[in-house]
Amino acid sequence: MACLEDTKAEDVVTIELAGKSSMADCMVIASGRSQRHVGSVADYLVEALKKAGCKAPRVEGMTHADWVLIDAGDIVIHVFRPEVRDFYNLERLWSSDMPEDQLAN
Structure with missing residues (x-):
């Protein structure tokens, strides 16, 4: 997402949810420094989505x-x-089929 690049979000990962969940088609996970x-x-992001x-x-x-x-x-x-992202580790939970090198540490 360009919005995440514009705001200097870090370690952006996109996970396709089709076939895994009916809640959404896609999940995006990103980190902020503080x-x-x-x-x-x-x-x-909220403003960009509204626009x-x-x-x-x-x-x-x-x-x-x-x-x-x-x-x-x-x-x-x-x-x-970053610390909260590491603790919850949603990438591992939702992307068991994603190659290891594409997962955030």
């Missing part, structure tokens, strides 16, 4: 900005602080 960066990335026609993306976690989840319908986006 709580402030995570919040800024999430704010920027692109997503009327009301649901957002959770902005209060603490350790892990912000943005549900845009067909796409679910997670923006983490």
Whole structure:
């Protein structure tokens, strides 16, 4: 996603969910360097989604900005602080068929 590049999000991983879950078609996981960066990335994404026609993306976690989840319908986006991302390790949970070298450490 260009929005993630624009905001300097790090370690962006896209996971296709087709056949794994009916909640969305795709999951995007990215990291921010700090709580402030995570919040800024999430704010920027929400505004970009609204401009692109997503009327009301649901957002959770902005209060603490350790892990912000943005549900845009067909796409679910997670923006983490690196330590929180490592702890929850969603890549391993959702991408058991993804090659090891494409997974975040």
